[in-house]
Amino acid sequence: MIEMDKRINLTGLSQAELVSFIEQTGEPAYRGRQIFAALQHRRLQSFADMSDLPRALRERLNETAAASTLTVESRYLSEDGTRRFLMKTYDNLPVETVFIPEERRDTICFSSQSGCPLQCTFCLTAQLGLLRSLTPGEIVEQVIIALNDAYGLGEKPPRGTNLVGMGAGEPFLNFDSLMKAVRIMADPQGLFIVPHRITVSTAGVVPRIRELAAIPDRPNLAISLAAPTDELRDELMPINKKWPLEELLGACREFERTLKPGERFTFEYVMLDGVNDSDEQARQLANLLNRHELHARVNLIPHNQADPLPYQPSPATRVEMFKSILESKGIRSFVRRPRGRDIFAACGQLAAVTQNVGLRVVEV
Numbered sequence: 001m002i003e004m005d006k007r008i009n010l011t012g013l014s015q016a017e018l019v020s021f022i023e024q025t026g027e028p029a030y031r032g033r034q035i036f037a038a039l040q041h042r043r044l045q046s047f048a049d050m051s052d053l054p055r056a057l058r059e060r061l062n063e064t065a066a067a068s069t070l071t072v073e074s075r076y077l078s079e080d081g082t083r084r085f086l087m088k089t090y091d092n093l094p095v096e097t098v099f100i101p102e103e104r105r106d107t108i109c110f111s112s113q114s115g116c117p118l119q120c121t122f123c124l125t126a127q128l129g130l131l132r133s134l135t136p137g138e139i140v141e142q143v144i145i146a147l148n149d150a151y152g153l154g155e156k157p158p159r160g161t162n163l164v165g166m167g168a169g170e171p172f173l174n175f176d177s178l179m180k181a182v183r184i185m186a187d188p189q190g191l192f193i194v195p196h197r198i199t200v201s202t203a204g205v206v207p208r209i210r211e212l213a214a215i216p217d218r219p220n221l222a223i224s225l226a227a228p229t230d231e232l233r234d235e236l237m238p239i240n241k242k243w244p245l246e247e248l249l250g251a252c253r254e255f256e257r258t259l260k261p262g263e264r265f266t267f268e269y270v271m272l273d274g275v276n277d278s279d280e281q282a283r284q285l286a287n288l289l290n291r292h293e294l295h296a297r298v299n300l301i302p303h304n305q306a307d308p309l310p311y312q313p314s315p316a317t318r319v320e321m322f323k324s325i326l327e328s329k330g331i332r333s334f335v336r337r338p339r340g341r342d343i344f345a346a347c348g349q350l351a352a353v354t355q356n357v358g359l360r361v362v363e364v
């Protein structure tokens, strides 16, 4: 185990920070740039592999810094090629990451926290509670591990990469680390995954939605709604008691007004059989969004059944009916078909630590 209290995780440093860290050790600035490229562009995860660095420097780095801190404990493979990684932090906490192959561009779903403090009743992660928020380095490293696993060490993704922050945790309760990871990953000399290739989903942390609205280079935003009324949303997503729908949708409206061409803003609506999927609820949802003059698309996501949660996915015919009601009222909507990929579906539908329903475990 790495004693991170003594070592600094270099994966969580921007290029400028890494240069300054290296300069403080008496090395020239170009070594810092070299190490940044080794970590973020070549995606090397140990100093030993950086054979273009002098041996003495590598040995010194090993004493004061870490090139990686996460270890992959298991890897699960779905029929359609989706891969889920169960990792452990240096202090032994679970982190889950999903790689989803897609026709046009592969997607990696990363976690922002180990566990989650929010108590959404349809989400298995909620049952873990919050273990801790992840550092910027731990967020970036999930992406590096998934890319290396999918394409080979340092190999360029053939079709580019989309990222979604819909894994475990509420990203907006770890906002600074999230935004730092976003900036590190955007570096053209590193991973070069720009913010508009990233979508972050929130359960509705209103102050951070407002904050994001003022940031020019930002990831796309998705809001997990799950209910058209406060009464039901209080029950399904208790965060609603703190920031009820009026306040949330007011902030969404302000955010929508700041959208620039090419930026995406969506609502996610997990569909729970007999709970939030009636015709009346579809009308309530459409009226709610129309009343707030919101134009964002609604992604309808059939719930991923997972014991011991008391919910079933809405039947396909129900989902279609819900969609047609939304569309008849001018709300654009899209149904995410349940496939292996829907293990990442809504905000935080990653299962808890030992959950691997329908997935094949692969040797690591």
Ligand code: SF4
Pocket: 116, 117, 118, 119, 120, 123, 124, 125, 126, 167, 168, 169, 170, 203, 347, 348, 349
């Ligand atoms: S749905 Fe997202 S915000 Fe809600 S408990 Fe799960 S991980 Fe947390």
